[in-house]
Amino acid sequence: MSANNHQNMNSNSEDLFTDLGNPFRPLFHWTPVDEPEVMKTIDSLKNNYSSGFDELPIFIIKAAKVFLARVIVHLINSSFISGIFPLKLKIAKITPIFKKGCTKNISN
Secondary structure (H helix, E strand, O other): OOHHHHHHHHHHHHHHHHHHOOOOOOOOOOOOOOHHHHHHHHHHOOOOOOEOOOOOEHHHHHHOHHHHHHHHHHHHHHHHHHOOOOHHHHOOOOOOOOOOOOOOOOOO
16 A cells, blocks of 8 residues: 555545544533423423322422422523433332232233
8 A cells, every 4th residue: 555545544534533523512402491481391290199209299399380490490400501310300100000800910
C-alpha cells in the first residue's frame, strides 16, 4: 500500500467520524415544565381511591395540587437537568385483581 493510499484511508476514516456527528448528542429534547402544566396533568388523573407505592390516593393529590405543584415542578425540572430519575419514583405497586374462575388456579 502506498503512502498516498494510506493517507486517503485516514482521511476517509476521519470523514466517517465527522459524518456521525456528536456521539454525545442527547436522544431527547426536554423542555422545562411549569406549574399550570403540572396542575392540568393532576386534574386529568382518574378519580379513584387506589394509591401508588406512596399510599397517597389521587383525590388527596388533587385537593393539594396548588401546594404540591411547585415541588413537583422542581423535581421534574431537576431530573431533566441532571439526567437522574429519583430511585424512589422507579418503584411501582402492582395489585392483581381477581376477575372470575377458580381462585386456586394461578393463571386466573
